[in-house]
Amino acid sequence: MLQPRPTGTPRVALFVTCLVDLYRPTVGFAAIKLLEAAGCQVVVPEAQTCCGQPGYNSGDRATAKDLARSVIDAFLPYDHTVVPSGSCGGMIAHHYPGLFDDDPQYRGKAEALAAKTHELVSFLTDVLGVEAVKARHDGVVTYHDSCAGLRELGIKAQPRSLLGSVDGLVLKELPDAEICCGFGGTFCVKYPDISTRMVDDKAKDVVATGAETLLAGDLGCLLNMAGRLKREGAAVKVRHVAEVLADMTHDAAPIGESKV
Structure with a gap:
């Protein structure tokens, strides 16, 4: 369940990424610190998985779509999705909609999530004006x-x-x-x-x-x-x-x- 937030405070979902989770959690904590200092309410959805990029790059679109659906369902309710990685951020923001050309229901969801997904530093500067x-x-x-x-x-x-x-x-x-x-x-x-x-x-x-x-x-x-x-x-x-x-x-x- 989403938690209440102060009026006007953006609710940001942090997409941690597999590599950060497995090899460098400090990057995730740094991202949270930066976002909170900029006035965001930060949530880390527990249901998040891999963005699906390895499968997508290898031609395994079925696996990529399964993973993308999970990400979309977990992150769509939030105001913004922020990623400390241009690679994963690019996957969600640029490649998710095309994965669902044959699925009208998830195509719309993928487009909605793509439109509010940002790489961490560009979100701070371009969206929040830091x-x-x-x-x-x-x-x-x-x-x-x-x-x-x-x-x-x-x-x-x-x-x-x-x-x-x-x-x-x-x-x-x-x-x-x-x-x-x-x-x-x-x-x-x-x-x-x-x-x-x-x-x-x-x-x-x-x-x-x-x-x-x-x-x-x-x-x-x-x-x-x-x-x-x-x-x-x-x-x-x-x-x-x-x-x-x-x-x-x-x-x-x-x-x-x-x-x-």
Whole structure:
């Protein structure tokens, strides 16, 4: 049952994503902190599942549709659905309606959910009008633009704008920031040699910036790049941008490292 809310307070459902749930819960907590600070009532629907993107990308539309129905039923009652991932956000906002071309009932529901689904940082800036955050991060960072966030959702300036308000943070642009890191969901499994070459090039570009920390908005990209940087012995920390914006870098070790 939905809980009462103050008048005018947007009720936001957080789509946590599988990778955040399994590998980096801190990102989910950071998202909640940012949304609540912006005046939202945040709910995490317990019935949420995978968005269905792995099946969709592999041609298994039946499984993708089953998962999408579950997501639609769980999230449609809320004012907005917010996702700390351009990849999952793009799946819901851009690909769900097409899954139900032969299902008039769910086609309408999918379109309604797609229209109110947003990636976390773009929701903060573009929908809520957030211009600054209260956070501090001393050091030089660089930023990788994930493919889905950039090309499907138009996320480019938004994270850079909010990072500019973080005390102590210096942003140094990454050469070829818009080029894929090689993860690509199931792409890295289907084409491992190509994927490895792509992430190797990305890791070299990251190191060349001299930045101490690499940020991005998609955990799949971050896990991929963190793994390569670690194997190359690079002294670069890797974090989700929400962790920095929420001033929660003290709550978890960098991605790919253990907190001791």
